Amino acid sequence: MPSIALTREGTYLDADQVPQSSWEALKAASVMGDFLMPCCRAPAILKTSLNGVQFFAHLADECATAPETVWHREGKSLVVAKLASMGIDCAEEVTGGLARDTWEADTLFRVGSRTVVVELQRSYQHLRDYIRRQERYRRSGVECYWLTRPENIRTLVKATSRERMKREWGGKFPPGQSSFSPLLPDFPVAILALGEQAEIHSLGLVRNTVEEWLRAIVEQRYLYNDGRWDIR
Ligand SMILES: [Zn+2]
Numbered sequence: 249m250p251s252i253a254l255t256r257e258g259t260y261l262d263a264d265q266v267p268q269s270s271w272e273a274l275k276a277a278s279v280m281g282d283f284l285m286p287c288c289r290a291p292a293i294l295k296t297s298l299n300g301v302q303f304f305a306h307l308a309d310e311c312a313t314a315p316e317t318v319w320h321r322e323g324k325s326l327v328v329a330k331l332a333s334m335g336i337d338c339a340e341e342v343t344g345g346l347a348r349d350t351w352e353a354d355t356l357f358r359v360g361s362r363t364v365v366v367e368l369q370r371s372y373q374h375l376r377d378y379i380r381r382q383e384r385y386r387r388s389g390v391e392c393y394w395l396t397r398p399e400n401i402r403t404l405v406k407a408t409s410r411e412r413m414k415r416e417w418g419g420k421f422p423p424g425q426s427s428f429s430p431l432l433p434d435f436p437v438a439i440l441a442l443g444e445q446a447e448i449h450s451l452g453l454v455r456n457t458v459e460e461w462l463r464a465i466v467e468q469r470y471l472y473n474d475g476r477w478d479i480r
Contacts, residue, residue, distance in 0.1 A: 249297065249301065249303040249304075249305070249442075249443075249444055249445075250285065250286055250287070250303060250304050250322050250325070250442075251263040251264050251301075251302065251303055251304070251326070251445070251446065252286050252304070252322065252325040252326055252329045253283035253284060253285060253286065253292045253304040254283065254284040254285075254286060254289065254325075255282070255283060256281070256282060259332075260286075260325050260328055260329040260332065261283065261329075262329040262330070262332075262333060263294070263302035263303055263304065264302070265329075265333055266302060268300075268302075271294065271296065271302050274294060275294040275296075278293075278294060280307060283304060285304060285305075285306055285311065286321050286322050286324075286325040287311050287313045287317070287318040287321050287322060288306075288311050288312065288313045290306050290307065290308070290311070291306075291307040291308070292304040292305065292306065292307065293305055293306075293307050297444060299444065301444055301445055303444075316370040316371055316397065317370065318442075319368070319370055319397050319440070319442060320354075320368050320370040322442055322446075323368040323395060323440050323442070324340055324354055324355055324368060326440075326446055326458045327354075327355045327366050327368075327458065327462065328340060328355060330458050330459045330462050331357055331462055333459065334459075334462070334463065334466065336357050336358075336359065336466065337357060337358075338355050338356065338357035339355070339356050339357070340354065340355055341353070341354065342355075342356040342365075344356075344388055344390070345384065345387075345388050346388075349384055349387060349388070351381065351384050351385060351388070351390075353365040353367065353385075353390075353392075354366065354367050354368050355367075355368075356390075359466050362391060363388075363389065363390045363391070364390070364391045364392075364393070364465060364466075365385060365390050365391065365392040365393070366392075366393050366394075366395060366462075366465075367381070367392055367393070367394050367395070368394075368395045368396075368440065369394055369395070369396045369397075369400065370397055371397075371400070372400055372403065373400075374407075375404065375407035375408060375411060375435075378394065378404075378435055378437075379432075379434065379435060382394075382434060382435055383434075391465075392436075393436045393437075393438075393465055393470070394435070394436060394437040394438070395437070395438055395439070395440040395448070396437060396438075396439060396440070397439070397440070398439050398441050398449070401439050404437065405430045405431075406430075408430045408431055408432050408435065408437075409428070409430030411432060412428070412430060412431075412432060412475060415432075428474075428475055429451060429474060429475025429476045430451075430475055431451070431472070431475050431476055431477055433472045436470065436472070436477045437477065438450050438461065438477065440458070445457075446458050448460070448461040450476070450477060450478055450479075451476055451477075454478065454479075456479060460479065461479065464479040464480070
């Protein structure tokens with residue numbers, strides 16, 4: 249249930265930011281084509297769920313877009329719209345880098361002297377490729393944070409925990425510990441779950457809104473400690 253739609257002006261409207269009375273007025277006043285779905289640009293209609301959540305839905309039929317593409321497009325629109333609500337301009341599909349060391353970022357924004365990228369990884373990618381792309385951003389002086397689909401996380405966390413054991417404990421389980429957190433300091437990653445309301449899931453039961461997660465990145469409160477990336 250996307251909370252974001254494209255407007256006629258080509259900008260995003262975030263349903264979460266619209267007060268309930270305005271949402272009802274907009275529902276009554278909008279005509280076909282005023283809003284388009286972020287997944288396939290089909291006409292969108294305004295809806296309110298039984299729980300009072302405001303969202304956009306396809307006017308006709310089901311969406312023909314593959315689920316991983318829906319996730320990718322909706323995710324990008326969320327990042328851009330939530331940053332816009334904080335007064336931060338965020339661009340999509342930005343290329344950069346030098347010579348053979350180039351990259352194309354899903355989303356890119358600037359805060360003070362920092363350049364920040366949020367990559368939305370829809371399909372399986374080997375850990376070494378995540379790290380390689382991460383290093384490429386670092387060489388360009390860019391901070392990169394990753395979001396992945398819930399479907400990808402198990403395999404990914406298996407790989408990062410193996411890597412952490414290799415780096416820190418000679419490939420073995422940490423001595424004297426019954427468990428350890430699996431993430432790496434040079435690879436910030438979290439899950440973007442698109443349910444009734446989009447959420448960022450960190451390890452365990454930690455749930456945040458997309459806005460809370462982005463705000464923590466902007467304010468440098470999204471930090472690594474002992475195998476975890478958490479909001480402080
Ligand atoms: Zn669609």
